[in-house]
Amino acid sequence: MNFLEEVPAVRKIETDRTDLLAVDIVGHVTAADAENLFGLLEAAYALHPRIDVLVRLVDHDGIDWPEISEATLKQGKADALQHIARCASIGDPDWTTSAQGWFEPTLPVEIRHFEAADEAAAWQWLKARPVGG
Template sequence: MIAIDEPPHVRRIDTDRDDAYAFEIVGHITSADVENLYGLLEGAYEIHDRIDVIVILHHYEGFDWQAAFKEQTMIGKTHALRHIRKYAFVGGPGWMSSIVSIVRPFFSMEIRHFELDQAEAAWEWIGAAPLKPTTPDEVKAGV
C-alpha cells in the first residue's frame, strides 16, 4: 500500500437532491484541489443542466492563486456560469463575504456567503440537506 502524504482538501457531501452538490474544503486549497472540484462539477453537468452548489470551508489556510489562472480552472469557471443556479459559500476568511458581494452582480447565478455557524441556513437557501454518512454496520444491515 502506498501512503498518501496529505489527504485531499476537497470532500463531496451527499445530499438529498440529485441536482444539489455539496463540498467541504479544509485547509490550504491547492491547484489539485481546484481541478478535483471542477472535475466533480463537470460530471454533475453531464447529468443535470442546472445544479445548486454549497461549499463549506473549514480551517481555511490559503489558496494557491496560480490555480485561479490555469486554463482548466478558467474552463471550469465558464461552465459553472452556465450550469449553477444557486451557489452558497459557507465559512472561510472574513473577506469572503465582501468578495461575494462585489462579484454577485456579474453572475447569472444566485450567490451568497454564510458564516460557518449559518450552515443550516445555507442548506435551506439551496433547498437541500446533507445525507447522513453510512457506517459500515449500516451497510451490513442493509440500511
C-alpha cells in the first residue's frame, strides 16, 4: 500500500484559543488514529489544567474500538474527567448520548451536539474561531 493512501483520520484545527483542542475526524478511525487523538489531548492537558474540545466529524464511518487498548481507553476517560470542561460535537453521527453514558451519572463535562449546518453555533458556544488555512 502506498503511504500516501493512509492519511490520518484525526486532524488538528488551529483556533484562536490556546485552551481549546479542535479536530476534524475524517472517515474511519483506526487504533493508531485514536492514539494520535489521545496524544493531542495529553499535550493540551500539559499546557492547560482545563480545556474545551471541538470535534468535527467529516464522512465518519466508525472506530476500531476493539483494537484500542483497554488501558488507553481507561486513561483517556480519567484524563477527560479531570481536564475537559466543554465538548462540542459537529456532524453525524451524534455520539454525545453514548459518550455521556461512558461517564458517571453526574457528568463534569458539558457535551453538546451540533448539526453540520450549525457549525458556527458550536464555535460560538465555545467562544472560539478557527484560524489559518
